[in-house]
Amino acid sequence: MLRFWANVIGNQLVWLCAVIGAGHDLRWPALLAAAVYVGSQLAWSPQPGVELRLLGVAVSCGLLVDGVAAASGAVHYAAGNTPGWLAPVWILALWAAFAMTLTVSMAVLQRHLRVAALVGLLLAPLAYLSAARGWSAVTFAEPRWQGVLLLGVGWAMALPLLAACARHWQAVQVHAHSDHSGEHA
Template structure:
């Protein structure tokens, strides 16, 4: 329980560092916070290989979801060196979020509709908070177009991530010894 709570709080701290830094034009707060958080999660992970696979998949999803959003002109990110590509602070957020999928967000694995619903409804709220509270994201009018685009992207991406988290966690535990004496 304590590890799960620390996992959730750590991820939220990474989000805060990322959007607050990006709103001021800085990349390093997100990169530093994310690197420290990911290292701490990998250090204590029961299945670090699964966590790394999820991290790489999350980065690919970030390139697709946020790259399409930026490329469409509907969403603009602060501290973005290239307008068409997701900035490093967004990639850091996705990488950190991947560390929650087998811990504080593992409940999403229980029902196949949960990831799609969470992605569609809650991910846009995080972007809206980053926009209104920190000026880290900007939406072309009408804003709901960009929010819907992100929601659909996150719905698909989160379903993919959670499905693979479930599959990779199961496959890596099937081959391990149960601890019985022989």
């Protein structure tokens, strides 16, 4: 239970550091917070290889989802300092941190991919809206609903993919571990 709460609270702290930092045109708070959080989650994980693969897929999803949003002109990111078609590093740090939740606090989504799509569609944009309203870390071009919808659709595709990867790689890891355990018996 301690790991669950550390996973939830740690991920929220990374989000706060990232959006507050970005709102002040700083990238390093997100990078530092994500590095500490990801490192702690990897150290605590019974399957760090699974977590690392999820991190790679999540950052790739972030490059695609937030990159498309930036390239469209519908979403503008503070503290970007990147070409307009590339997601800023602080957003990618958030994706990396989010990857660490997929086997712990968001593990339930592994069994419910439709729910994962719905969570991506409806709840992920709320995080962006909160970042926009509370800290000006994100701004939306008018009409705002287009950027919100674009992010929601992107997350609705990314989250089930991430959840399916988590489920598959955990099962493969458990199967491989049980095969090796049987060889030594």
